[in-house]
Amino acid sequence: MPDQFEWPDPEHAADEVILRNVRTHGCHIVGIPDAEPPFAFSIGLFLNYGHAELIIFGQRSETAQAIINLVRDRIANGHQFVDGDISGDFLENDYKLGFRQVPFSAYSEYLGTAIWFYGNSRLAFPCLQVVWQDADRRFPWEVDCSSAVKKGQPLLKKTVS
Template sequence: MDEIDLRVRRDVDTFGWHVAKIAGDDAAPPWAFSIGLEERFAHPEVVVFGMELDVLHRLVNHVGDEVRRGRVFVDGERAERVLAHHPPVFRSVRPCWHEAFLGNAGWFYRGRPFRALQCFWPDANGALPWEPGFDAAWQGRQPFLFEEDEARALGPGLAAVLRAE
């Protein structure tokens, strides 16, 4: 194991999960995800996209803290007491997206299946990305990993980035 692998293992053993962060760029939004919630709490891992990395990190940690206290988030849930103004919605991530977006979690679980939920944050008016009236300035910041079809899940920009890798 290298230094990063050891840190992931240490964080999971100490805190219950590790937060992996991926910096975005012009073509892809930043994202962060948990590693270890499934192992320690029998709860799906959590991934969230499209905000500043420190905000994403805090949000994943907040969800992890709630899970450690016994809260269970489920597919389709509009979760109160997660964000300050409007509740996010959790959706199940299709396993076909695990390698691309949760790769380190795949390493951690050594090929064993694991579950994941994507936390979708609403805009300032409470609209979610798939709802009419969602703020166009934020459109495309949160892929729809509950969709299996690449075009519907990723949109053209993120799909092009994945094909280029």
């Protein structure tokens, strides 16, 4: 895939930081802390590891970045997460993360910088939403999940439980 990738031309100093982070760290994380709810997403996982990019909602910037980096480290070691995976290996106290495919219809609303990054190459990059549980270990698609947790992380892929 890297032979099919064409690096975008940086227009600002921030773009140069993105390109440097993708080259140096395997990905760059874009945080949108002022959105309601706040969210963060990766750029570079698809290029460097052939893995879907990641997006997570409803966490403080530092927490979102830490979670994405933990998942990136696992990906860098060869693990591939796919739609429907649930993992208990990242968070304390047996809390789990779920992975759900993000529909292309949501990309323009949430993944603008990633669209810019992959735009010259016309690569249709995949993206997974990283979903976390409430205090009672329920995911937002489960009936009794906390309403605050449901509100804090909109499910981009509608799931029936």
